[in-house]
Each structure stands twice: as structure tokens, then as C-alpha cells.
Amino acid sequence: MINRYRRGLFITAFLAAPVTLYLVYVISPYTQAFYIAMTDWRGVTATPNFIGLDNFVRLFADSIFWKAVTHNAALLLLLPLLTIVIALFFAFLLNVGGGGRGAAGVPGSRFYRVLFFFPQVLAVTVVAVLFQQVFRPDGSGMLNGPLMALGLRPVGFLSDPGIAFWSVLGVMVWQAVGFYVVLFSAGLASIPRDMFEAAQIDGAGRVSLFFRITLPLLWDTVQVAWVYLGILALDVFAIVWVMTDQHGGPDFSTTVMATEIYRNAFTYFRFGYASALGVVMFFFTVGFAVLSLRLSRRERIEY
Amino acid sequence: MPTMTSPAVETSRRAVRQERRRLGPLSALSHAALLLWTVLTVVPILWTFLASVKSEDEIFGDAWSLPASLRWDNFARAWEQAHIGQYMLNSVIVVAFSTFGTMLLGSMAAYVLARYPFRGNRACYLLFVSGLAFPVYLALTPLFFVVQNMGNVPLIGPFIGLNTHAGLVLVYIAYSMPFTVFFLAAFFRTLPTAVAEAALVDGASHTRVFFQIMLPMARPGIISVTIFNVLGQWNQYQLPLVLLQERDTWVLPQGIADISTAAGYDQDWSALFAALTLAILPMLVIYTIFQRQIQSGLTAGALK
Numbered sequence: 001m002i003n004r005y006r007r008g009l010f011i012t013a014f015l016a017a018p019v020t021l022y023l024v025y026v027i028s029p030y031t032q033a034f035y036i037a038m039t040d041w042r043g044v045t046a047t048p049n050f051i052g053l054d055n056f057v058r059l060f061a062d063s064i065f066w067k068a069v070t071h072n073a074a075l076l077l078l079l080p081l082l083t084i085v086i087a088l089f090f091a092f093l094l095n096v097g098g099g100g101r102g103a104a105g106v107p108g109s110r111f112y113r114v115l116f117f118f119p120q121v122l123a124v125t126v127v128a129v130l131f132q133q134v135f136r137p138d139g140s141g142m143l144n145g146p147l148m149a150l151g152l153r154p155v156g157f158l159s160d161p162g163i164a165f166w167s168v169l170g171v172m173v174w175q176a177v178g179f180y181v182v183l184f185s186a187g188l189a190s191i192p193r194d195m196f197e198a199a200q201i202d203g204a205g206r207v208s209l210f211f212r213i214t215l216p217l218l219w220d221t222v223q224v225a226w227v228y229l230g231i232l233a234l235d236v237f238a239i240v241w242v243m244t245d246q247h248g249g250p251d252f253s254t255t256v257m258a259t260e261i262y263r264n265a266f267t268y269f270r271f272g273y274a275s276a277l278g279v280v281m282f283f284f285t286v287g288f289a290v291l292s293l294r295l296s297r298r299e300r301i302e303y
Numbered sequence: 304m305p306t307m308t309s310p311a312v313e314t315s316r317r318a319v320r321q322e323r324r325r326l327g328p329l330s331a332l333s334h335a336a337l338l339l340w341t342v343l344t345v346v347p348i349l350w351t352f353l354a355s356v357k358s359e360d361e362i363f364g365d366a367w368s369l370p371a372s373l374r375w376d377n378f379a380r381a382w383e384q385a386h387i388g389q390y391m392l393n394s395v396i397v398v399a400f401s402t403f404g405t406m407l408l409g410s411m412a413a414y415v416l417a418r419y420p421f422r423g424n425r426a427c428y429l430l431f432v433s434g435l436a437f438p439v440y441l442a443l444t445p446l447f448f449v450v451q452n453m454g455n456v457p458l459i460g461p462f463i464g465l466n467t468h469a470g471l472v473l474v475y476i477a478y479s480m481p482f483t484v485f486f487l488a489a490f491f492r493t494l495p496t497a498v499a500e501a502a503l504v505d506g507a508s509h510t511r512v513f514f515q516i517m518l519p520m521a522r523p524g525i526i527s528v529t530i531f532n533v534l535g536q537w538n539q540y541q542l543p544l545v546l547l548q549e550r551d552t553w554v555l556p557q558g559i560a561d562i563s564t565a566a567g568y569d570q571d572w573s574a575l576f577a578a579l580t581l582a583i584l585p586m587l588v589i590y591t592i593f594q595r596q597i598q599s600g601l602t603a604g605a606l607k
Contacts (some may be wrong), residue, residue, distance in 0.1 A: 010509035011415050018412040018480060019427065025477035026434055029442035029449055036444060090340065093333045112337055114594050115344055121590045121597065123538035125556040126582045129563040133354070133576070134347050136366075142350050145366025174343065183602045235438055238540045242560045258541075261440045266545065271444045278441035285438050 037275035048272065055276035065277065067252050068260045069284075071165060072234055075172070075256070076288070080229035082173050084222060087180035090116065092210050094181065095188040096196055113185060116178035124175070128242035131171045132158065158244055161253035168240060168254050176232065180225050187221035188214065227292050234285050237262065257281045348583060354576040362572045377577035385571070387578045389551065390558035397468050397554055398536045401475035405532050406525065408476060409483030414513055416484065417491035418499075428488065434481030439541060447545050450474065466549045474546060475536050483528050490524035491517065530593075530600030555582060 037055060041048035059065050094109035119127065134142040135157035144154040157167045191214075199213050215222075237258035241247050247263065248255030257277060265274035354362055355377055357370040382388040416428045447465075454464020463470040494517065502512050518525070540556040547553055553561070559582050562575050590597055 007419070007509065008421075011419055011421055013510075014411040014415045014513075015427070018408040018484075021408065021473060021477045022431060022434070022480050025446065025449065025474050026437075026442065026480070027430070029445035030437055032445035033441045086340075090337065093337065106333065106337065112341065113598070114591075115341060117594070117598055118348075118587065118590060119344060120601070121534060121586050122583060123540070123556045123559070123586075125538075125540050125560040126579060129559055129575070130347055130351055130579055130583075132563055133351070133579075140363050140366050142347060142366050149365070177340070178344070179601065182598050186599075186602050235440075237440070238556075238560075242540075242563065258438075258440045261443065262541075262544075265444045265447075275441070275444055278438070278443070281438050282441045286436060289436055 033275045033278055036272055037279045039272045041271045042269050043271055055273050059276055064252055068255045068257045071256050075233035076230055079172055079233045080226050083176045083180055083229055084225055087177050087184055090181045091184035092214055095185050116181050119175040120179045124238040125242050127175055128239050132243050161251045164254045187218045191217045230288050351576055351579050355580040359573050377573040380574040381577035385562055385574050385578055387581050390553050390555045394555040397471055401472040401536050402532050404476040405479040405483055406529055410487050413484045413487035414491050417488040431481055431484040443545055450546055466547055466552050471546050479532050486528050487524055490521055494520050527600040527603045530597055
């Protein structure tokens with residue numbers, strides 16, 4: 001009896017603090033957000049005014065909201081696609097596709113892995129400010145300087161509404177690739193060497209080595225990468241907020257759901273409206289998670 | 304037939320030649336691709352380092368010019384006048400406490416949930432893990448008011464409300480719980496039970512078994528999650544942006560972002576580059592020393 005009592009006491013003591021913190025700071029805000037989304041609260045009145053689904057009606061008629069959704073959707077498609085393709089290519093070269101027998105990586109592969117990963121440990125705001133300078137529109141920008149020296153017109157990487165989004169995407173890919181090179185390398189390391197060697201003896205070149213062996217065996221890891229990058233694409237905030245003109249400009253050409261939530265809540269104090277946006281974003285995220293789990297249910301290859 | 308080679312030798316020679324033809328340009332291309340990405344990764348960072356010792360005029364001149372003399376005073380201005388030193392200290396304090404708190408509370412919760420069946424165990428675990436799926440932006444507005452209200456709690460209120468580091472630490476701990484509990488619970492489940500049971504039979508308390516046996520056994524997992532949390536909390540921008548609005552409480556990402564967005568005619572561009580360098584260099588050094596652990600720590604988290 002005393003042992004059972006002790007055990008219960010132990011469980012309670014160990015869970016009390018983490019559960020309390022989690023309920024207060026995570027669960028309670030999330031549940032409140034769903035209610036606030038149905039009010040016109042602006043933070044001045046003590047009790048928010050319930051207005052039902054009005055915020056959502058306004059939201060769906062708001063062209064800036066649709067721009068933000070479009071940008072998130074484009075990132076959701078392009079960020080994983082580009083990052084995974086580039087990272088798979090490099091991981092293959094560094095681990096298997098060095099040419100010659102034995103399925104080794106190219107020389108210096110360790111060095112490349114260490115180097116490519118580095119942007120991953122930099123804070124997103126540091127990366128954003130750094131690229132703001134790299135992309136400067138005048139001759140003192142890292143990219144436009146050489147362009148202008150060659151007599152070409154400077155490119156408005158962040159000031160041209162037609163280009164700014166691609167600059168944001170480029171920086172996100174720049175920061176992410178190294179992580180997935182390392183992730184895929186770890187996946188490749190768990191595939192037995194002799195599988196590559198056997199395929200090579202059977203006459204497989206590097207291209208078929210990649211598409212027939214590497215990709216199918218790495219498929220699980222590629223799916224993990226897809227989900228992670230998808231969440232990154234839906235969650236993007238700091239890079240847009242810090243790097244682009246007018247926090248999502250120029251002319252809303254780079255705005256995303258997260259920047260619109262922050263702007264509505266903490267610039268315009270439209271807490272209800274911002275929460276409604278948050279609810280929409282929540283359903284996007286959950287929808288994406290469910291969808292990717294469904295689609296990824298594939299036969300697992302045993303080896 | 305000028306030479307008499309057997310068909311077999313002829314085919315193998317042809318195969319070698321073919322393979323060379325196929326691999327030659329491919330090899331060159333793949334090396335070119337690797338070098339290109341190396342340049343893309345290294346050059347913007349080196350360019351920033353270079354600009355950090357330039358004068359204002361040199362920064363506004365030719366982008367690729369070398370500085371006439373090394374202006375170390377840029378760093379002094381970034382450290383003192385742009386308060387990078389203060390922000391960095393704030394970041395160190397916040398991350399030190401929040402990572403410690405996250406690991407302590409997270410491993411306690413994960414351990415109990417992984418190894419002690421009790422009524423509500425599964426529900427509690429799912430409650431923690433469900434946090435992995437929520438976008439933090441949904442909670443932002445109410446969280447602001449939750450922390451504001453914390454400021455009204457008697458006695459400890461002034462320490463954990465808005466614009467306090469302890470308040471941010473508590474929020475970081477709470478928001479790091481989902482991943483920490485998820486990862487460590489999976490880890491604790493894989494550990495053998497025999498040692499812990501023997502210790503319990505010998506009369507050790509549950510708490511003692513946890514701290515003296517299970518926690519040391521879980522070291523590889525603990526290290527991975529610690530790295531994950533340190534980097535995540537060090538780089539966090541969204542939560543401090545909402546919860547720390549007084550300038551002297553700011554953490555490093557806020558300070559860096561502010562130097563660039565508060566642009567005006569009196570913008571100190573060389574101090575901006577010096578500030579960036581100050582934010583990048585320590586990370587570069589720490590990463591170079593611990594790159595093996597950092598790489599495996601972060602990717603282990605993704606693969607679980």
C-alpha cells in the first residue's frame with residue numbers, strides 16, 4: 001500500500017510543474033484564440049463582443065488575405081520541392097555518386113557537409129538582415145555591385161514586386177539545403193554498402209544508381225523532409241517580416257499568413273480578426289499534416 | 304581486323320570507355336555544383352565580415368572593394384551604442400535558464416509518461432504532443448494577455464509579466480514541451496528496465512532512480528534535445544517580439560532585426576555589419592567545435 005501511495009505521489013510531483021506550465025501558456029491561449037476569433041475585440045473593452053463568423057466573412061473578402069494564402073501555398077509547393085531536389089542531389093554525390101567502384105562519395109564530402117549545414121545554425125533574423133544587404137538595389141549590394149560594374153541594370157531583388165517573392169524563396173532554400181543534405185546522408189548511411197556495389201556490378205550507372213536504388217530506399221526520409229519543409233513554409237514569418245520592405249511588401253508581394261496575423265494583432269490591434277486568421281492557418285496546418293500522412297502511407301522497403 | 308583481341312576484352316574496354324565518357328562531364332558538373340553551393344554559402348558571410356571593417360563611405364562605394372584600413376571601431380559602436388553586447392547577454396541569460404528548465408521539466412514529464420502506466424497517461428501524453436501540430440501564431444494574441452495578466456499575480460507578478468526575462472523563460476519552457484516530451488518519451492521507452500527495477504527493489508526512491516540511473520542512461524537523447532532547444536530558443540524571434548517590448552530587455556535576434564528596420568538617414572551601416580558579424584562569429588566558432596554533435600542532434604530530432 002505504502003508503495004502505491006509513493007508511486008502516485010511521485011507521478012503527481014513529476015507531472016505537476018510541466019503540465020501546469022503547458023496548460024497556462026500553451027493550451028489556454030490556443031483554446032481562447034478560437035473564441036476571440038468570433039469577437040470584434042480590439043483590446044480596449046473588458047469583455048469582447050461576440051460577432052459569430054463575421055471575421056471570417058470579412059477575411060474571405062480581403063484581397064490581402066488571399067495574397068498571403070497564395071504566397072504560403074506557393075512556398076508549400078516550391079520550398080520542399082527545390083530544397084529536396086538540391087539536397088538529394090548533393091547527398092547522393094557526397095555519399096554514393098563519387099564515380100568509380102565501391103559507391104563512395106566525392107573527395108572532401110565531409111568538408112562540404114559541415115559547410116553546407118552552417119546557415120542552419122544562424123538565426124533567421126541574422127540571415128534576413130544579411131540578405132537585405134546582399135540584395136541591396138544599388139551598386140553597393142553584393143549582387144548588384146558586380147551587375148552594375150558589368151554595365152547591366154540593377155535587379156530589384158527586394159524592391160521589385162515581381163521578384164521579391166523569389167528572393168524570399170531563394171533565401172529560405174539557401175538556409176535549409178544543408179540540413180537536408182545531412183539528413184539524407186544519415187539516411188544513406190543506413191543503407192548497406194553492398195546494395196550499391198551489387199547494382200554497380202550489374203552495370204548500373206550513377207543515374208540509375210540514384211533513381212533505382214537511392215531514391216526508393218530514402219523515400220521514408222524524403223517524406224519526413226517534405227513534412228518538415230511544409231511546416232516551415234506555412235510558419236514562415238521572420239524572414240519576410242525582417243527582410244522585405246514594409247514587412248511583407250513591396251505592395252504585399254511577399255506577405256504571408258503569419259505576417260498578416262502579427263500586423264493585424266499588434267499594429268492595428270484587431271485581435272478578433274487576427275485570431276480568425278490564426279484559426280484559418282490552424283486548419284491549413286492540420287490539413288497539411290493529415291494529407292501528408294495519408295499520401296505517405298506506402299509500402300515500407302525492408303533491407 | 305588489324306588486331307586480334309578477344310570479344311570479351313573488346314566489350315570490357317568499350318564499357319570502360321563508355322563509362323568514362325558518361326562520367327567525365329558528369330563528374331566535372333557535380334564538382335562544379337558542389338563548388339557553386341560552397342560559394343553561395345561562404346561568400347555572403349565573408350562579404351559581411353569584410354564590410355564590418357569598412358568605413359561608411361567604403362560600404363556605400365563599390366560592393367567588392369577592400370577596406371583601406373581596418374575599422375575596428377565599428378565593433379565598439381555595435382557593442383556599445385547599438386547595444387549588441389546587452390542583447391547578447393540577455394539572450395545568454397534567457398536561453399541558459401529556459402534550456403535548463405525545459406530539459407528538467409521535459410525529461411521528468413517524458414519519463415513518467417513513458418514508464419509509469421496510470422489512468423490518464425495516454426491523454427496527458429497526447430495533450431503534450433498535440434502541441435507539435437499547432438502554429439504558434441494562433442496563440443499569439445491570447446498569450447500576450449496571459450503573460451500580461453501574470454504581471455498582476457501577487458508577489459511574483461513583477462518578475463514574470465510582460466517585459467521580463469523570467470516571463471519569457473516560462474513561455475519558452477512551455478512551448479518547448481511538445482517536442483521535448485515527444486522525443487524523450489520515445490527515448491525512455493527504449494531503455495532497459497532491469498537496472499531501474501533492481502534499484503527500486505533495493506529500496507531506492509522513484510526520484511532517485513530517475514536522477515541517478517535513468518537520466519544518465521538517457522544521455523544521448525538528452526544531448527540531442529538540448530542542442531535542439533538551445534538553437535531553437537537562441538534563434539527565436541516571434542515570441543520575444545510580442546513579449547519583450549522594452550528595448551533594454553531585448554534578445555539578440557530582436558536587436559539585429561531592429562538595427563536594419565529602424566533605417567533612417569542617420570543609419571550606421573558599418574555598425575550594422577559589425578553587429579551581424581558579432582551575431583555570426585560565435586555561432587560559427589561553436590558550430591565548428593561541436594559540428595558533429597549539432598548535426599546529429601538536430602537530424603536525430605527530425606528522424607524520430
